[in-house]
Amino acid sequence: MDGNGRWAKQRHRPRTFGHRAGQKAVRAIIEACLRRGIEALTLFAFSSENWQRPKDEVGALMELFLKALDREVGELHGHGVRIRFIGELAAFAPALRERMLAAMDKTTGNTKLALNIAVNYGGRWDIAQAARQVAQAAVRGEIDATRIDEAQLGSHFALADLPPLDLFIRTGGEKRVSNFLLWQLAYAELVFSDALWPDFDADHLDAAIADFAARERRYGKTSAQVSSAYSGAH
Numbered sequence: 716m717d718g719n720g721r722w723a724k725q726r727h728r729p730r731t732f733g734h735r736a737g738q739k740a741v742r743a744i745i746e747a748c749l750r751r752g753i754e755a756l757t758l759f760a761f762s763s764e765n766w767q768r769p770k771d772e773v774g775a776l777m778e779l780f781l782k783a784l785d786r787e788v789g790e791l792h793g794h795g796v797r798i799r800f801i802g803e804l805a806a807f808a809p810a811l812r813e814r815m816l817a818a819m820d821k822t823t824g825n826t827k828l829a830l831n832i833a834v835n836y837g838g839r840w841d842i843a844q845a846a847r848q849v850a851q852a853a854v855r856g857e858i859d860a861t862r863i864d865e866a867q868l869g870s871h872f873a874l875a876d877l878p879p880l881d882l883f884i885r886t887g888g889e890k891r892v893s894n895f896l897l898w899q900l901a902y903a904e905l906v907f908s909d910a911l912w913p914d915f916d917a918d919h920l921d922a923a924i925a926d927f928a929a930r931e932r933r934y935g936k937t938s939a940q941v942s943s944a945y946s947g948a949h
């Protein structure tokens with residue numbers, strides 16, 4: 716969700732004004748996903764590197780998250796949304812962490828849309844924490860370290876229970892992944908939108924989905940194999 720700061724700057728307003736506008740876009744995109752029957756949506760709200768921003772911007776973002784949780788969780792629950800926060804939650808203030816945990820707890824049985832909010836998240840962090848878990852299981856003698864494979868490591872990622880990632884969208888014009896879902900991106904389709912996040916609406920989402928739908932996903936096979944519904948081993 717890149718571009719909040721630039722959106723505010725264009726309007727000669729402080730960066731936090733852009734984040735507040737960004738929050739409205741979050742709401743609209745969640746609604747659009749619900750209406751389109753999208754199974755899972757993962758939003759990169761705060762990276763592990765974002766702590767380095769000016770103190771007042773970080774404080775304002777935390778305040779925004781806190782208020783959004785208080786205001787939105789009930790309604791999201793009513794719509795069957797399962798909320799999950801992924802990332803190193805221990806770094807957040809207790810009041811915020813408690814609300815995150817309560818939101819996850821309250822909505823854990825919902826199945827309409829898996830809404831994952833990445834906070835203090837980094838793709839490398841996710842890989843490291845999964846590696847730590849398999850290493851600990853090996854030390855306990857529960858698994859054979861020489862047999863650790865992709866499936867075993869993959870089962871420890873934050874979103875391991877969700878279907879493979881289909882579509883990655885970065886707004887704000889930059890063409891970078893910036894330590895988002897690194898492992899999960901292996902075969903995802905990437906869409907880079909010039910729209911600044913506060914301007915990203917359902918029409919932009921539909922354009923990204925149309926772009927995605929027009930691509931041929933070969934997973935390493937040839938085009939002929941894919942188009943003839945080749946059914947050989949993966």
Ligand code: FPP
Pocket residue numbers: 716717718719720721722730734735737738741758759760761762765779780783832887912
């Ligand atoms: C990146 O834009 C955006 C962020 C670091 C914050 C994202 C937060 C929100 C959209 C607010 C609400 C979110 C939730 C889940 C309630 P930037 O500040 O890097 O923009 P710039 O590149 O134009 O400076």
